[in-house]
Amino acid sequence: MKLINENKQLTRLAELMQSERNDLFRYACYRLGSASEAEDVVQDLYLRLSKQSARLAEIEDLKGYVYRSLTNSCTSMLRSRRNFTSTDTLDTLSSEDLAPKDFEQEFRLIERLMALLPDEQSEVIRLRIYGGRQFSEIAAICDIPLTTAKSRFRYGIDKLREALADRGLI
Amino acid sequence: MKTNNLDHYSDNRVADILSPRFAPSTNLEFKVTAPAPRRRFIWQFARVGGIAAVVAIALFVGIKGVQTSTAREVVERAMTQLLESDNCLVRFTANVTENKSSRELYDIDFDGTPMQGTVEIRKEGSKIKMAIKWQDQSSSMELYDGESYRRYQNGQLVLERPHGGIDLTPFSTIDKLNEYALLTGILLKFREEGDMIIVSTRGDKVGIIARFSKSEGRLLGAECSGLYNGQQVTVLTVNQIDFDVPLTSPL
Numbered sequence: 001m002k003l004i005n006e007n008k009q010l011t012r013l014a015e016l017m018q019s020e021r022n023d024l025f026r027y028a029c030y031r032l033g034s035a036s037e038a039e040d041v042v043q044d045l046y047l048r049l050s051k052q053s054a055r056l057a058e059i060e061d062l063k064g065y066v067y068r069s070l071t072n073s074c075t076s077m078l079r080s081r082r083n084f085t086s087t088d089t090l091d092t093l094s095s096e097d098l099a100p101k102d103f104e105q106e107f108r109l110i111e112r113l114m115a116l117l118p119d120e121q122s123e124v125i126r127l128r129i130y131g132g133r134q135f136s137e138i139a140a141i142c143d144i145p146l147t148t149a150k151s152r153f154r155y156g157i158d159k160l161r162e163a164l165a166d167r168g169l170i
Numbered sequence: 171m172k173t174n175n176l177d178h179y180s181d182n183r184v185a186d187i188l189s190p191r192f193a194p195s196t197n198l199e200f201k202v203t204a205p206a207p208r209r210r211f212i213w214q215f216a217r218v219g220g221i222a223a224v225v226a227i228a229l230f231v232g233i234k235g236v237q238t239s240t241a242r243e244v245v246e247r248a249m250t251q252l253l254e255s256d257n258c259l260v261r262f263t264a265n266v267t268e269n270k271s272s273r274e275l276y277d278i279d280f281d282g283t284p285m286q287g288t289v290e291i292r293k294e295g296s297k298i299k300m301a302i303k304w305q306d307q308s309s310s311m312e313l314y315d316g317e318s319y320r321r322y323q324n325g326q327l328v329l330e331r332p333h334g335g336i337d338l339t340p341f342s343t344i345d346k347l348n349e350y351a352l353l354t355g356i357l358l359k360f361r362e363e364g365d366m367i368i369v370s371t372r373g374d375k376v377g378i379i380a381r382f383s384k385s386e387g388r389l390l391g392a393e394c395s396g397l398y399n400g401q402q403v404t405v406l407t408v409n410q411i412d413f414d415v416p417l418t419s420p421l
Contacts, residue, residue: 014200025196029193030193035196038194040359042198100192106190129189129190130190157184160184160188164184170183170187
């Protein structure tokens with residue numbers, strides 16, 4: 001019976017990864033700033049999870065587990081980048097920077113904005129905007145109440161609005 | 171009220187700024203593992219899989235004259251080069267023991283004896299032939315002609331088995347390679363360290379590492395190793411790879 005459950009979970013995992021691949025990939029892209037690294041992380045995640053079939057069988061919210069694992073993988077990868085330090089601040093941001101022309105410029109802009117926020121707020125914003133998650137899903141992924149997920153998003157947006165308005169950029 | 175409207179407008183503007191406009195797309199595919207194909211791929215040729223894996227990585231990346239920016243592009247171009255070249259020759263050294271099931275001649279073994287050999291891959295029309303030539307006393311040769319497996323000793327055919335061919339199609343593009351790797355649980359990792367591109371993959375028992383010079387566009391070395399009795403032991407080394415060279419004997 002357990003084996004059947006494990007196989008079912010593996011099938012569910014493959015189907016889930018396939019249906020969510022664009023959201024997973026986009027989230028990883030805007031977290032890591034690199035499409036090839038994003039593909040590596042998502043693919044690595046699938047291989048890793050598919051080898052844990054026994055554990056998967058015990059997980060009820062597989063989607064939440066996959067996204068939580070992805071956010072952890074991205075964080076680990078960012079930590080392993082020894083030279084990863086962003087020196088750009090919002091003080092040097094111009095209105096031209098607000099209209100990026102390619103992914104690289106767009107990623108740099110978003111990184112500068114997210115750097116203004118506490119990690120817990122930027123994570124909720126990333127999951128909402130780049131991961132395409134509902135607040136109820138974000139609450140499950142981050143293991144926080146629904147109201148907290150919504151308020152973190154709200155506070156984050158407020159802070160960005162104020163920062164941009166203070167600099168006359170919006 | 172006016173402030174609220176302004177806030178609402180500003181919020182929309184913030185949301186607009188954060189919206190992804192240039193999100194890259196992906197061709198990643200996720201499938202539950204498919205049944206093993208009847209024709210064996212280069213990675214899988216039975217118990218000499220270690221050779222296949224190292225040679226495959228070496229073949230895909232070890233080409234001359236490539237000057238490019240990313241490791242994946244090197245691999246992509248190398249695969250194209252492999253498919254476009256008429257033949258290639260890989261020299262290797264492996265620790266081997268006799269294969270007891272006689273499916274293939276030798277197993278890669280931590281306890282094995284070092285033996286030199288070559289892998290020749292040759293295109294003949296639409297067919298691809300691959301031969302492993304062992305420098306043993308009976309000058310053994312194992313031939314995969316795309317449809318069957320044959321073994322020769324001292325030039326004489328001693329074994330023939332159908333459905334033992336090879337198929338390089340899964341490696342014709344990086345997407346196909348990734349798809350195949352995913353199906354078989356192989357994860358290729360690309361890493362750059364200065365001028366070096368390092369391609370690695372790790373199985374349950376052994377890991378394979380191939381190192382390439384980015385500026386020279388050539389293979390520096392490749393090896394297959396694993397932990398044995400608490401020691402890291404190298405069981406296979408790719409010494410050299412050449413494309414479009416005259417092969418020593420007909421396949």
